[in-house]
Amino acid sequence: MEQEIIIQIKDANSFYGAKQILKNVTLNIPAQTVTALMGPSGCGKSTLIRCLNRMNDLVPRFRFEGNVLYKGIDLYGKDVDITDLRREIGMVFQKPNPFPKSIYENVAYGIRIQGIANREFIDGIVEESLKRAALWDEVKDRLHESALSLSGGQQQRICIARALAVKPHVILFDEPCSALDPIATAKIEELITDLKNNYTIIVVTHNTAQAARVSDFTAFLYLGDLIEYGPTAKIFTVPQDKRTEEYLTGKFG
Amino acid sequence: MVGNRHACSLYLLIWFMLKRNNIVKFKEALIERLLLCCSLLSVLTTAGIIWVLLSETIGFFKHVSVIDFLTDTQWTPMFTNKHFGILSLLSGTLVTTFIAIAVAVPLGLISATYLSEYATDKMRHIIKPLLEILAAVPTVVYGYFALLFVTPLLRQFIPGLSGFNALSAGLVMGIMIIPLVSSLSEDAMHAVPMGLREGAYALGSHKIQVAFKIVFPAALSGITAAVILAVSRAIGETMIVAIAAGQQPKFTVNPLVPIETITAYIVQISLGDTPHGTLEYSTIFVCGTTLFVITFFLNVISFKLKRRFQEIYE
Missing domain, CATH: 1.20.5 (Single alpha-helices involved in coiled-coils or other helix-helix interfaces)
Incomplete structure (x- = not known):
């Protein structure tokens, strides 16, 4: 593999109260690819992805040990302002969570909070982001309607557009389709595949078929351990670990 | 068998x-x-x-015309030259209410924001009940607090302040309704789904941006409902204004002079020796109706806003 590594997770251990969630996870994520974090419920895949933009800081009693290096910067380092870094590492959540504002304001929010007020500039970014999220044609005539009036799949694409608007380098998707119907799911998956040319994408999923469809690399987690990691084609055809094989063949999960 | x-x-x-x-x-x-x-x-x-x-x-209203009632600026039912202009009582009510809201809304919203967005769970469990104790103090205590403590204190800074005035009654009433505003607003802000906060943080928001640009607007209808209820409470408050604001119906917006609110007037007449069945006596029912109409509408608006808020998130 000659690919540039954008995120390095080193000996990540995390705890919720006394309970250990992640156990010594070490993982390198190559740039401009789609990496799937796959595993059954409770395996720590969501916890792991939420360590990559320190979203877990919001959870009381959560504790993290280890390092996460983003372009060589330790996200858990002492002098690091995570607020700035979160602009480079965007996130799309499990349940679509558009703000109760208009479609336009949802996409513009991330730019506005940086103190930018130039109307034309924001208009441009909103249009560009909605186009990239494959939503522009559906909403261009109703930009000032509430984002909550959209369907679940459209709301999720608003959330993707919102994340794209602040020009991230990495986008984290935490089970982005689990609240969506199959058609909306297919659209989001197609979008993920399109976006990988310009962004590094990490997707959490418990759906093996989804991991196989969208990802270049797959990591399989089980009970907080990283069991296996490698190119998706390899993991799915010749899994090295028995547990991976059992999960892929539906023996548990 | x-x-x-x-x-x-x-x-x-x-x-x-x-x-x-x-x-x-x-x-x-x-x-x-x-x-x-x-x-x-x-x-x-x-x-x-x-x-x-x-x-x-x-x-x-068989004896007094509605027009006079609504436009006359004097309220002298007990004098020989009788006037029944509700405006002089209404202005007293509005001045004290305005002062109370000017105190209670900013302070109440700041403490709600602190409690909902900044305080740790432990702090919230200590501070919230303490704040609610304010609401448990009998209003008569607040009344004498305004009359015997706040007014003398204010006189040090405002020499022209009368012994009875709308200002100290309004200020103390404002303090009394802080818990009403903060408690209901905090409930509304707390009910904003965690997912919205996470979404905002993930875009690089600072905490204060999350609080004021996301949570506060998302909870706005609940907060508005809280403020309207507070207004309604201030309009209906009786004891503090009866004790500390005076008993002189006056069509004025000057908070430094004695005034009389609608509620204080009702107390004055019902405690006095006005004979039942007279026109003078029936004024308290007219005042009661006026209050009832105002607070009823405010409560309806508040209720509707609250329901709208619940519809969005539940």
Whole structure:
């Protein structure tokens, strides 16, 4: 593999109260690819992805040990302002969570909070982001309607557009389709595949078929351990670990 | 024979169970009716109040024209030269309410924001009950606090301040309704889904941006409902203004002079020796109706806003 590594997770251990969630996870994520974090419920895949933009800081009693290096910067380092870094590492959540504002304001929010007020500039970014999220044609005539009036799949694409608007380098998707119907799911998956040319994408999923469809690399987690990691084609055809094989063949999960 | 006996005891058992069932059913029905009576009691009381207010008010307006009532700027029902201009009482109510809201809304919203967005769970569990103690202090205590402590204190800075005035009554009333504003607003802000905060943080928001640009607007209808309820509470507050604001109906917006609010006037007349059945006496019902109409509309608006808020998130 000659690919540039954008995120390095080193000996990540995390705890919720006394309970250990992640156990010594070490993982390198190559740039401009789609990496799937796959595993059954409770395996720590969501916890792991939420360590990559320190979203877990919001959870009381959560504790993290280890390092996460983003372009060589330790996200858990002492002098690091995570607020700035979160602009480079965007996130799309499990349940679509558009703000109760208009479609336009949802996409513009991330730019506005940086103190930018130039109307034309924001208009441009909103249009560009909605186009990239494959939503522009559906909403261009109703930009000032509430984002909550959209369907679940459209709301999720608003959330993707919102994340794209602040020009991230990495986008984290935490089970982005689990609240969506199959058609909306297919659209989001197609979008993920399109976006990988310009962004590094990490997707959490418990759906093996989804991991196989969208990802270049797959990591399989089980009970907080990283069991296996490698190119998706390899993991799915010749899994090295028995547990991976059992999960892929539906023996548990 | 044996089979017969079995059948017999089976019948007995079924009969017994049916009877038992009937007793349970009867009890259930009885409890249901008792509960219905209890809830009807408050409905009937409200209906009774409205009926008394309306019938007395209609009687009053047979002697005094509605136009005079709404436009006259003097309120002198006890004088020989009688005037019935509600504006002088209404201005007193509005001035004290305005001052109270000017105190309670900013302070209440700041503490709600702190409690909902900044305080740790532990702090919230300590501070919230403490704040709610403010609401448990009897209003008569607040009244004397305004009259005997706040007014003398303010006089050090404002020499022209009368002994009875709208300012200190309004200020103290504002302090009294802080918990109402903060508690209801905090509930509204706390009910904003965590997912919205996460979404905002993930875009690089600072905490203060999350609080004011996401949570506050998302909770706005709940917060507005809280503020309207606070206004309604301030308009209806009686004891503080009766004690500390004076008893001089005056059409003014000057908070430094004695005034009289609608509620304080009702107290004054009902405590006095005005004979029942006279025009003077019926003024308190007219005042009551005026208050009722104002607070009723405010509560309806508040209720509607609150429901709209719940519809969005539940």
